[in-house]
Amino acid sequence: MIIANQTDALEDTRLKYRYLDLRRPVLQQTLKTRATLMQATREYLDGLDFIELETPILTKSTPEGARDYLVPSRIHPGRFFALPQSPQLFKQLFMIGGMERYYQIAKCFRDEDLRADRQPEFTQIDIEASFVDQAQVMTMTEGLVAHVFKQTIDVTIPLPFDVLTYDEAMRRYGSDKPDRRFGLELLDVSSVFASSDFEYLRGQSVSMLHLPNSTLTRKHIDALSEIAKTYGASGVSFMKYDTDFTSGIASKCSREELAAIASLAQPSANDLYLFVAGDLRVAQTALGQVRLHLGQELQLINDKEYDVCWVVDWPLFEPTDTGVTSAHHPFTSPKPQTMDALTKDAIAQAYDVVCNGYELGGGSIRIHQPALQAKVLELLGMSKERAKEQFGFFLEALEYGTPPHGGIALGVDRFVMLLTNTTNIRDVIAFPKTASAQDLMSQAPGDVSDAQLSELQISRKK
């Protein structure tokens, strides 16, 4: 096996002989950057009098969210520990326990399907503080992120970060983690077609992309349509402009509608207009993905640039088939305005920090009043009994005088990906797992003996 810096070896060969792959200078450098990130994090947070505290790895299965990795208890047959999806409840308990400024570089575990930027075990910079509001957490985080960029790759990130609301991010970029390194922003043209004669657009949410001086062919547009369909849209419609709007859906639109489009996005020769219609979030997301694809294809992205921003004012809940679920987690506080008359449209005191189209981290101000917590759980449709069974210890703790508190968690792996300019999370983890959550080197997960299972009083199915 060749230990060249650049390798064209197949992923499975590299992963099987990971210790050889690690000899490649590029991977060595990446792991050093990772170490520097951790060191810079401790340096910054220690300097702000945060205390590095540990939380258990063998813990209790959490009520919702991702699937847990379970660990059977030998001493209590039939009962299981769960590996933490995050230290969420424990860090809040630190606040109740009077450890007013906590941080931890924490391993988290989620038994869900993988992606290019997702592993079953990953690392978070987990932070929580008492007597803070959203603005204070954001300012502290900005300082941390800027410090890490400076210490690791000597890049200066301008402060403070831009702030977008969730609605704005979705409207302008069709994403809750917008890549703002290039323009090509979406425009909401729903109002133009509110009472259109064109049935396809009438009354729909319509999102539009204006491509000046475009050379895209019909074949290109069809490919973009396929992308949009992946995200649940019916497809991408288009019209062109030379001296007037032509082709595509132009003939289906009235003069007034075309004039309205022209006033929103000044046309000139060879311009292309793309449209996705449908449910608001579907139309935005689908065209947002088309935008990202075009950004890459048309090489509009400067990969030396780092754009960091906040996305705030997230919905507290999101609808499900049966009711609502937490958009963030059930301990997230609503904004004060929506607190008294809490409805399913409430806005959360939640914030995500986004860099170059990646969710670098997210956090929230937590609920510290037992009554409000009870109300949120009620809206989530969780019975008192179930809540008590799942995390009664936490609800009880809230009763003992809980300071207002909030925090954030930053993804270490994604952070290193950004710092080292890779799109593959396996490149930033020393011993990663494959897309099917296996370790090709150690062959984990492996079989265990009947004797081991018997000791745990576990039997195999079938």
Next chain:
RNA sequence: GGUCCGGUAGUGUAGUGGUUAACAUGCCAGUCUGUCACACUGGAGAUCGCGGGUUCAAGUCCCGUCCGGACCGCCA
């Protein structure tokens, strides 16, 4: 759970349904040698991921399955 791309000597790849599966690199042997990415000659090395099927004939087409990768669902 679904969609798509890939799996061929140790490694990385090529390979219109048709003779003995090709190339690079690595390995072995020899020749040469002021080498330093040596050069030259020769050699070994492939159940074409696995199992079925279609066909006179399958690396190639079809179905299933396993593995790697990307994506959708999922990931509070």
